[in-house]
Amino acid sequence: MNQTTATDPMQPPPPGSAAPAALVALSARLGRDETLVQGGGGNTSLKYENDFWVKASGTWLAQAETRDVFVRLPLARVRALMTEADAESALAALTGADGLRPSIETSLHALLPHAVVAHVHSVNAITRAVRPDAETALARALDGLSWAWVPYRRPGLPLTEAIRSALAAAPVPPDILLLANHGLVVGGHDCAAAEARLREVERRLALSPRQAPGPDLGRLQAVNDAGWTIPDAPLLHAVGTDRIACAIAVRGTLYPDHVVFLGERADIADENRPLSRALADAAARPPVYVVVPGAGVLVSPTLSDGARAMLGCLAQVGLRSNTADTLHYLDSDDVAALIGWEAEAYRLARDHIDATAGA
Numbered sequence: 001m002n003q004t005t006a007t008d009p010m011q012p013p014p015p016g017s018a019a020p021a022a023l024v025a026l027s028a029r030l031g032r033d034e035t036l037v038q039g040g041g042g043n044t045s046l047k048y049e050n051d052f053w054v055k056a057s058g059t060w061l062a063q064a065e066t067r068d069v070f071v072r073l074p075l076a077r078v079r080a081l082m083t084e085a086d087a088e089s090a091l092a093a094l095t096g097a098d099g100l101r102p103s104i105e106t107s108l109h110a111l112l113p114h115a116v117v118a119h120v121h122s123v124n125a126i127t128r129a130v131r132p133d134a135e136t137a138l139a140r141a142l143d144g145l146s147w148a149w150v151p152y153r154r155p156g157l158p159l160t161e162a163i164r165s166a167l168a169a170a171p172v173p174p175d176i177l178l179l180a181n182h183g184l185v186v187g188g189h190d191c192a193a194a195e196a197r198l199r200e201v202e203r204r205l206a207l208s209p210r211q212a213p214g215p216d217l218g219r220l221q222a223v224n225d226a227g228w229t230i231p232d233a234p235l236l237h238a239v240g241t242d243r244i245a246c247a248i249a250v251r252g253t254l255y256p257d258h259v260v261f262l263g264e265r266a267d268i269a270d271e272n273r274p275l276s277r278a279l280a281d282a283a284a285r286p287p288v289y290v291v292v293p294g295a296g297v298l299v300s301p302t303l304s305d306g307a308r309a310m311l312g313c314l315a316q317v318g319l320r321s322n323t324a325d326t327l328h329y330l331d332s333d334d335v336a337a338l339i340g341w342e343a344e345a346y347r348l349a350r351d352h353i354d355a356t357a358g359a
């Protein structure tokens with residue numbers, strides 16, 4: 001498909017930086033669904049002639065209808081910058097009217113020919129895309145759709161280059177991309193087409209989560225000797241009470257936001273190793289949560305709303321996984337590339353700014 005301009009139901013763009021209403025509505029709908037988007041993850045974009053709206057880094061799609069979460073950029077300029085030697089820095093410097101940076105994944109959106117692009121951290125797509133047989137199993141599930149598999153690369157320009165290769169190798173330009181250890185991208189000629197495509201993929205990839213045992217509040221309180229918080233959201237405790245979800249959390253990380261918001265792997269506390277001891281042992285890399293196997297999780301009092309949402313995502317993925325053993329985890333180089341990356345530090349900082357502002 002070769003779509004470069006938006007059509008019905010979008011109106012010509014209004015003056016200023018306001019994004020088209022259809023994009024705002026789509027973004028808010030996707031952002032409110034925690035099986036598609038968690039916290040500041042995921043992003044959407046719309047191209048209309050040389051106007052290009054893309055979600056701002058660190059903002060939440062769920063808030064698209066209550067604050068301006070988009071940066072309006074000149075599409076031709078963005079595409080020209082993508083060919084420069086230090087393209088990531090050049091793109092990050094393209095701030096919008098209120099100083100917001102465009103998403104880390106802006107180049108991905110600019111590369112695709114579709115007028116509307118939605119990138120989500122679908123828990124169904126992530127769960128399937130970390131399995132050892134992901135590519136062949138997805139080929140069965142998505143049979144008849146125009147899709148391509150993209151190997152894991154760090155978000156930003158490396159991922160965009162992997163997508164460029166996938167597009168070049170495809171016999172027909174795909175409308176759907178399954179990103180290994182990351183998520184899902186769909187494009188359409190307008191917002192309705194992109195959303196319909198996303199819903200169809202989700203219908204085909206849907207996995208039923210296990211019912212997790214509830215938290216053991218008595219054990220959590222007994223282990224919590226450092227004044228941390230026992231979350232009141234039952235879903236989060238699945239990371240401690242579901243055997244497979246817990247094993248995944250302790251073993252490593254499966255996707256970028258897992259690393260960025262929750263750290264490289266979960267620390268364990270229990271009756272033999274209370275929270276204060278676990279925190280002392282992990283002093284060099286203070287955790288934001290610990291698991292108490294069989295009982296639930298304890299979270300730092302300073303846990304951001306974004307990290308809380310990412311813990312929910314980890315629970316959702318864990319409850320859809322049948323094993324922790326054979327999954328493809330991010331390796332130490334992948335993790336180091338995310339932890340040491342200034343652009344991700346900016347996202348984390350924005351998350352705390354927004355939480356403080358109550359936005």
Ligand SMILES: [Zn+2]
Nearest residue numbers: 042119155183
């Ligand atoms: Zn992403």
